[in-house]
Amino acid sequence: MTSEAVTPETRAAGRAKRKPLPVWVHFLIALALVAVLRNFVVQSFYVPxxxxxxxxxxxxxxxxxxLDNTFERGDIVVFDGTDTFGGGASQRWEGTFGKVASGIAGIFGINLGEKDYVKRIIxxxxxxxxxxxxxxLTINGKAVNEPYLAEGxxxxxxxxxxxVPEGKLFMMGDNREQSADSRAHxxxxxxxxxxxxxxxxxPVLRYWPLGRFGTMGDSAHEPSLAELPAGSAS
Structure with missing residues (x-):
C-alpha cells in the first residue's frame, strides 16, 4: 500500500474545493450577533x-x-417607563401590521411601543x-446630601x-427643577x-459627543445613598 505525500499544492487544492459561505449566511450570522448583544449584553441610548x-x-x-441586574440607591439606570411614566403603549402597534412589526423588532431587542427613560434610583x-x-430629602430618617445636583x-x-413598596423603585432626575419623575406621578x-x-x-460609557467621551464611572453611582440603612415597607 502506498501513501501520497501532502504538499502545499494539495492543501491549496483542497481549500479551493471548499466553497465559501454565501453572503446571506454571513448576513444572518451578523444579525444573530446583533440580536444577542442587544438583548443580553449592551444597548445604545440617546438622551433627549x-x-x-x-x-x-x-x-x-x-x-x-x-450584564448586571442588581441596582442600588444612587445608581443611574435606563428603564422601560411605558406603563408607568409613559401612559401605555401606542395603539399604532396593536393591529395585525403592528404585531408583525413588533415581533420582528423583538428579535433584536427592540420594543416598538416602548418608552424609555433615564433617571437615578432614589x-x-x-x-x-x-x-x-x-x-x-431624608431616607429612612437620615438627611441626604446629593452631590450630583447642581449647586444651589x-x-x-x-x-x-x-x-416604596417591595419590588419597586422611586426615580428622580438630577435636574430636579426640570425632571418629570416619580414625583410627577x-x-x-x-x-x-x-x-x-x-x-x-x-450606563457605562458615553461615546458622543466626542468631547465628553469616556466611561461613566462614579457619576453613574452614588455610594453614599447605597450605604444608608435599609427601610421596612409598611
Whole structure:
C-alpha cells in the first residue's frame, strides 16, 4: 500500500474545493450577533432631554450594560417607563401590521411601543422618603446630601412623603427643577414607582459627543445613598 505525500499544492487544492459561505449566511450570522448583544449584553441610548443635567446632557449617547441586574440607591439606570411614566403603549402597534412589526423588532431587542427613560434610583423597596418644606430629602430618617445636583438646587421644590413598596423603585432626575419623575406621578396608579423588572441597565460609557467621551464611572453611582440603612415597607 502506498501513501501520497501532502504538499502545499494539495492543501491549496483542497481549500479551493471548499466553497465559501454565501453572503446571506454571513448576513444572518451578523444579525444573530446583533440580536444577542442587544438583548443580553449592551444597548445604545440617546438622551433627549435635560432631566439629568449636569450628569447627562441633551444629545449625549450612552452605552448601557445589561450584564448586571442588581441596582442600588444612587445608581443611574435606563428603564422601560411605558406603563408607568409613559401612559401605555401606542395603539399604532396593536393591529395585525403592528404585531408583525413588533415581533420582528423583538428579535433584536427592540420594543416598538416602548418608552424609555433615564433617571437615578432614589428609593428602593421598603424605603421611607420624605422631602419637607425646606427641600431636604431624608431616607429612612437620615438627611441626604446629593452631590450630583447642581449647586444651589434643592432635592425637591415640593414636599412629599412616600414609602416604596417591595419590588419597586422611586426615580428622580438630577435636574430636579426640570425632571418629570416619580414625583410627577405620585397620584397615578402605582404611585410613581416603577417595577424593578422594568430596569434595562446602567450606563457605562458615553461615546458622543466626542468631547465628553469616556466611561461613566462614579457619576453613574452614588455610594453614599447605597450605604444608608435599609427601610421596612409598611
Amino acid at each position: 432631554s435635560g432631566s439629568m443635567i449636569p450628569t447627562l446632557e441633551i444629545g449625549d449617547r450612552v452605552v448601557v450594560s445589561k 428609593g428602593v423597596g421598603g424605603d421611607h422618603l420624605v422631602v419637607g418644606e425646606d427641600g431636604t 438646587v434643592k432635592s425637591s421644590d415640593y414636599p412629599f412623603d412616600v414609602t 405620585l397620584g397615578d396608579p402605582g404611585g410613581g414607582m416603577i417595577p424593578e423588572s422594568d430596569v434595562i441597565g446602567s
